[in-house]
Amino acid sequence: MLDQIILFMDALLKGTGLQEIWWGNFVMIAVGCAMIYLAIVKKYEPFLLVGIGFACIVANVPGSDLIKPGGLFNYAYQGVNLLIVPPLIFLGVGAMTDFGPMIANPRLVILGAGAHLGIFVALIGAKLWGFSIQEAGAIGIIGGADGPMAIFVTVTLAPHLLPQISVAAYSYMALMPLIQPPVMRLLTTKEERLIRMQAPRQVTKLEKIAFPIVMAVIVNLFFPPVAPLITMLMLGNLLKEVGVVDRLSRTAANGIMNVVTIILTVAIGSTMSADAFLTVKTLQIVFLGLVAFVFGTASGVITAKIMNLFMEKKINPLIGSAGIASVPIAARVSHVVANQEDRNNYLIYQAMGPNLAGVFGTAISGGIMLALLGAG
Amino acid sequence: MLVPDTLQGAVMLSVIDFFLSFIVIAGIGLVLAAFPYLGRLVKVEDKDLIED
Numbered sequence: 001m002l003d004q005i006i007l008f009m010d011a012l013l014k015g016t017g018l019q020e021i022w023w024g025n026f027v028m029i030a031v032g033c034a035m036i037y038l039a040i041v042k043k044y045e046p047f048l049l050v051g052i053g054f055a056c057i058v059a060n061v062p063g064s065d066l067i068k069p070g071g072l073f074n075y076a077y078q079g080v081n082l083l084i085v086p087p088l089i090f091l092g093v094g095a096m097t098d099f100g101p102m103i104a105n106p107r108l109v110i111l112g113a114g115a116h117l118g119i120f121v122a123l124i125g126a127k128l129w130g131f132s133i134q135e136a137g138a139i140g141i142i143g144g145a146d147g148p149m150a151i152f153v154t155v156t157l158a159p160h161l162l163p164q165i166s167v168a169a170y171s172y173m174a175l176m177p178l179i180q181p182p183v184m185r186l187l188t189t190k191e192e193r194l195i196r197m198q199a200p201r202q203v204t205k206l207e208k209i210a211f212p213i214v215m216a217v218i219v220n221l222f223f224p225p226v227a228p229l230i231t232m233l234m235l236g237n238l239l240k241e242v243g244v245v246d247r248l249s250r251t252a253a254n255g256i257m258n259v260v261t262i263i264l265t266v267a268i269g270s271t272m273s274a275d276a277f278l279t280v281k282t283l284q285i286v287f288l289g290l291v292a293f294v295f296g297t298a299s300g301v302i303t304a305k306i307m308n309l310f311m312e313k314k315i316n317p318l319i320g321s322a323g324i325a326s327v328p329i330a331a332r333v334s335h336v337v338a339n340q341e342d343r344n345n346y347l348i349y350q351a352m353g354p355n356l357a358g359v360f361g362t363a364i365s366g367g368i369m370l371a372l373l374g375a376g
Numbered sequence: 377m378l379v380p381d382t383l384q385g386a387v388m389l390s391v392i393d394f395f396l397s398f399i400v401i402a403g404i405g406l407v408l409a410a411f412p413y414l415g416r417l418v419k420v421e422d423k424d425l426i427e428d
Contacts, residue, residue, distance in 0.1 A: 106408035113394075113401040120390030127386035133379055136386055206420050207411045214407060222400065357401060364400050368393045372378050 017063025024274030025060040032056035032269070038174070045174035048147075048265055052170070055269025066270070073270035080162070080267040083155055085260050086148035087232040092257030093148075094236025095249050097327065099211050101352035104200035107307075108319070108350070112357025114303025115323030118143030118296030119365050122288045129284055134158050137369045139285055142169045143292025144362030145176070145326035152229055153366045156374050163271035164282045168289035170268070173326045176293070180321050180333045183297045188317050192305070193341045195316040197350045205241070212238040215360075223367030225374060230363050297321040300354070315350075322351040325358030 013019070035053030039046035059067045066073040079085040102109060123140030127133060138158040141150050142165060150169040154162050172179065185193075212234035219230040239249040304320030318338050322330040331351035338347040379385040 103408055103411055106405040106411075109401055109405040109408065110398065113397040116397060117394065120394050123390055124383070124386050127383050133377075133381040133385055133389070137389070140390075201412075203411075204415060206414055206418060210411065210414055211408075215404075218404065218407070357404075360404060361397055361401055364397045365393050368396055369389070372389060372392075 017061055020062035022274070024278045025062065028060040028272060028274045028277060029057050031272070032060070045170065047261055048170050049174065051262055051265025052167070052269040052272075055266045056272040057269075059270045059273045067273070073266050076263045076267040077270055079263050080151060081155060081159065083152060083228065085264050085267065086152045087228045088256060088260040089148045089264060090229045090233040091236040091252050092260065093327070094212070094233040094238075095240045095252035096257070097233075097237060097240075097356065098208075099237060099356055100203040100208060101200065101349050102356040103203045103207050103211055105350070105353045107311075108315070108353040109357035109360075110307065111300055111303055111320050111323035111354035112325075112359070112361035113323070113364070115296050115300025115320060115325075115354070115358060116144060116361050116365055117299030118292035118294065118324070119362075121295040122292035125288050125291060126284075129288075131281075131284075132158075134373050135161055137373050138165055139288050140292065141165075141362070141366055141369065142172070142285075142289040143296045143324075144358075144365060145169070145173055145293065145296065145324045145330065146359060146362040147173060148229060149226070149325075149359075149362050149366050152226065153370060156225075156370055161281075161285065163268065163277055164285040165289075166268045167272065168286050171286075172289050172293050173329060176326060176329045177333055177336070179290070179293050180297045180324075180330070181337050183294055184301055184318055184321050184334075184337050187298055187301045187305075190341065192317050193338060194345070195314050196342075196345050197316055197319075197347065198313065200349065200353075205243075208241045209238070212241065219360075219363065219367075223364060223371075225370035226363045226367040230360070233359070293324070296324040300324055316345075316347055319347060319351040319354055323354040323358045323361065325355065325362050327355050327359060328352065330358070331355035 032053040035049040035056065038044040039049035039053065055073060058064050065071045068074060119140040122143050123136045126136035126139040131139060134157040138154040138161055141153045144150065147170050151166050154165045216231050216234040220227045236252050239245050239252055300320035300323040301317050304315055304317035308314045316338060318334045322334045324330050331348060334351035335348040338345045379389050
């Protein structure tokens with residue numbers, strides 16, 4: 001009788017995850033808890049970190065079937081892996097974004113390319129560290145500070161690095177208010193930070209409607225590899241701007257966006273199992289991501305300073321760092337740093353121009369990378 | 377794959393990508409600079425379009 005009970009208990013024990021648990025799982029569960037803490041207490045990207053943190057915790061409980069094939073989290077991951085989720089995220093972002101600041105000041109769009117030096121510093125750094133050229137390309141795109149684009153490029157070039165790259169990209173985007181200001185202050189003088197920019201011109205409704213159509217044509221024509229993302233971004237924006245499909249626009253910006261955010265965060269978090277995540281490669285990728293953000297910020301500011309050499313009406317170089325993308329966090333950082341020097345200097349609208357151009361800058365870099373590296 | 381899996385390949389890719397990005401985004405800037413003239417091409421008043 002007792003033998004039988006012990007046998008049953010043993011069989012039950014073997015059915016749990018207890019036998020597979022190791023210290024790495026505890027580390028990753030702590031990482032998941034830290035993410036949820038940062039989201040709740042520090043308000044760092046709560047819409048992303050709560051889901052990622054929770055799924056990370058669940059993924060590190062060995063008994064969980066959710067992350068195994070057939071599990072719901074695994075299906076969520078398939079949505080990312082099959083490149084369904086990132087374009088839908090862009091649809092929602094497009095429906096929420098006013099591209100007026102970018103249309104109003106076309107000269108500033110160049111900052112959307114200038115702030116992407118970090119991509120290439122990280123790419124070369126990754127190659128020096130022994131990553132393959134495709135892995136290095138995927139790591140470099142972290143410097144584009146554009147989560148869906150980083151996922152899109154990584155799934156094509158180096159899908160095995162998706163957990164590390166997506167976590168690094170989203171974490172650094174959340175930490176931009178801490179990473180960027182020291183670099184921005186280091187590269188600018190007080191006089192430069194005090195520059196006030198003139199109010200941009202008024203953009204007409206016709207221009208705002210034409211913008212998504214023109215951009216969708218340009219991107220599909222010249223950058224087919226990244227066209228799914230930008231096309232959906234432009235579709236979302238067209239729904240917003242035409243003004244006659246308000247219901248669809250609100251659905252894209254709210255309902256769809258909320259659903260795909262849950263799917264995306266759960267998918268990313270569920271890939272963070274200790275076996276895959278606790279490696280030297282992860283540390284290298286996290287470090288290279290930081291390097292990419294620092295160099296991207298610096299190159300944006302320096303590009304703005306170079307532009308000032310040729311411009312009659314000077315621009316505040318602090319808006320250069322907004323060209324790194326990560327809408328609207330980077331634009332907000334530019335505004336806050338300028339505002340700390342002069343409380344009456346409002347740079348947010350001007351910084352949004354390069355910030356939005358940065359989305360296209362990252363798409364162009366990603367598109368070129370996919371065209372040259374993706375075929376192998 | 378067009379780019380060799382070497383350090384030289386990575387540098388080459390970076391240089392091409394960085395400068396090509398500048399050229400393309402400058403092109404987008406030029407297209408946007410033409411946007412104010414749209415009004416001359418298509419006669420639509422803002423009041424005829426539904427505002428946000």
